[in-house]
Amino acid sequence: MSRLVVTGAAGFIGSHVVEALARAGHEVVGVDNFDPFYPRGVKERNLADAAAVAPFEFVEGDVTDPMALAPLLDAGTIVVHLAARAGVRPSIADPAAYSRANVTATAAVAEAMRGAGARRLVFGSSSSVYGDDTPAPFREDAPCIAPVSPYAATKRAAELLLVALAPLASLSVASLRFFTVYGPRQRPDLAIHSFTRAMAEERTITLFGDGTQSRDYTWVDDIVAGVLGAVAWTADAPAGVTHFNLGGNRAVPLRVVVDEIAAAMGVRPKLAWAPMQPGDVQHTSADLTRSGAVLGYAPCTPFPDGIRRFVAWFRSVHAREC
Numbered sequence: 322m323s324r325l326v327v328t329g330a331a332g333f334i335g336s337h338v339v340e341a342l343a344r345a346g347h348e349v350v351g352v353d354n355f356d357p358f359y360p361r362g363v364k365e366r367n368l369a370d371a372a373a374v375a376p377f378e379f380v381e382g383d384v385t386d387p388m389a390l391a392p393l394l395d396a397g398t399i400v401v402h403l404a405a406r407a408g409v410r411p412s413i414a415d416p417a418a419y420s421r422a423n424v425t426a427t428a429a430v431a432e433a434m435r436g437a438g439a440r441r442l443v444f445g446s447s448s449s450v451y452g453d454d455t456p457a458p459f460r461e462d463a464p465c466i467a468p469v470s471p472y473a474a475t476k477r478a479a480e481l482l483l484v485a486l487a488p489l490a491s492l493s494v495a496s497l498r499f500f501t502v503y504g505p506r507q508r509p510d511l512a513i514h515s516f517t518r519a520m521a522e523e524r525t526i527t528l529f530g531d532g533t534q535s536r537d538y539t540w541v542d543d544i545v546a547g548v549l550g551a552v553a554w555t556a557d558a559p560a561g562v563t564h565f566n567l568g569g570n571r572a573v574p575l576r577v578v579v580d581e582i583a584a585a586m587g588v589r590p591k592l593a594w595a596p597m598q599p600g601d602v603q604h605t606s607a608d609l610t611r612s613g614a615v616l617g618y619a620p621c622t623p624f625p626d627g628i629r630r631f632v633a634w635f636r637s638v639h640a641r642e643c
């Protein structure tokens with residue numbers, strides 16, 4: 322049994338991670354500042370649903386303040402740092418907020434860990450670091466020097482900050498590049514959730530681009546398994562940063578996403594088309610060779626199954642709201 326601090330615990334992925342770690346018998350402290358990117362009530366529901374499965378401690382706090390984390394850490398604490406301002410398109414309007422939430426916060430987490438003598442860190446990075454010019458499937462050793470949104474740039478900057486700091490602060494870091502994650506509690510701004518809601522409310526869905534752009538969608542339980550594998554891997558990892566892709570093992574075109582949700586909902590969607598949005602990439606696709614060999618990562622959720630399970634969750638939440 323280990324002691325873990327999970328930042329961003331009230332969010333989509335964080336709430337699944339604290340739930341899985343607590344269920345596995347670890348001592349878990351979740352931290353979150355209820356960033357207003359989406360409603361606090363949604364995050365409180367995430368925490369309540371996770372705690373109903375397995376209890377854990379929760380502390381409301383802002384990780385950009387190194388003093389907020391310091392009292393929670395000792396030399397043996399493992400940190401899973403997922404707190405961030407997510408979302409590609411909104412980052413164009415407010416790059417300073419993204420920089421604070423994603424770069425300053427990561428520096429503060431590393432600083433707090435150094436102060437406590439803690440050395441094991443799992444960092445939630447993003448496939449967006451690959452930009453639009455990395456050959457698919459994306460390999461972790463790609464240079465990643467041309468991000469196309471402020472969000473992607475802040476994630477890459479946080480990775481590089483850890484690359485510089487880890488050997489100096491004796492941190493063993495697994496930097497996990499998540500590829501578009503979906504499942505219960507998915508952020509309301511993400512495509513699968515917003516399309517499902519629009520179909521439930523019989524609203525028109527605006528699709529950007531020509532429908533051929535694709536994403537390597539990854540079921541949240543597969544991501545959680547990858548995070549747990551990375552937590553274990555940090556036990557014997559040397560100081561430094563290793564990047565790992567956590568993807569779903571196939572890219573799904575936007576048009577297929579819409580069709581799968583419509584089939585699961587049993588509706589005929591109303592669609593409108595608009596030009597591709599700035600900041601969006603055309604395709605994402607993960608090379609999983611390293612994460613498979615080193616972490617034992619093996620995503621196992623076919624996309625249509627995941628969509629059916631997502632729609633079932635959406636309906637259960639919608640029923641609770643009514």
Ligand SMILES: NC(=O)c1ccc[n+]([C@@H]2O[C@H](COP(=O)([O-])OP(=O)(O)OC[C@H]3O[C@@H](n4cnc5c(N)ncnc54)[C@H](O)[C@@H]3O)[C@@H](O)[C@H]2O)c1
Binds near residue numbers: 355382404502
């Ligand atoms: N969801 C995806 O598809 C996806 C893909 C790639 C990477 N990621 C990364 O995974 C992580 C989790 O993403 P998510 O989709 O669960 O997002 P989310 O917004 O649901 O969760 C992030 C949480 O971090 C909290 N937070 C933000 N700033 C904070 C601060 N200063 N102090 C404390 N808490 C703070 C927010 O309140 C939120 O609850 C993020 O780092 C994100 O960049 C997510």
